[in-house]
Amino acid sequence: MSTSERYLARVQVSLKPTVNDPEGDTIAGALGNLGFEGVEKVRSGRYFQVVLAAKDRAAAGQAVEDMCARLLANPVIETYSYELEPLA
Template sequence: MTWLARVYVTLKPVVNDPQGLTIRQALADLGFGSVRQVRSGKYFEIQLEAPDRDAAEAQVDAFCRRLLANPVIEDYRFEVEQLSPARA
């Protein structure tokens, strides 16, 4: 069974985000003064094989812990969705 996981990795709120600050400034320079805050992060779409939803979620959690996120400075969350049989 094929699953699609959408993974969001964000910096923890206490961690400085120079990329986000730069984007906020760039938006201000473009005339968008309404922007209060920008936080940057990473996004991954992962297709994987797993027998059921629990197994798929356990695998994606392991991907995040072992590779995709740095637990010292980053948080992660994800959603898992079953791909239709036609795409599997």
């Protein structure tokens, strides 16, 4: 019997609200040009899927927190969120 569990972490990284996002503004403009009339705002960001082994959900969550703080996100200008999904 294995002592570790596998998880899929879905990590969303986005710019803090006060940070300029020219990419998002450009996409919002392009959506308007394509005929999407209801678009008010677009913010762009990055998305990561991380498959990791950990002894339990708490350990997996702590590892993903650390990954975000140390590599995946730039804490000066970005915020992050994630969900953990157990894998078989």
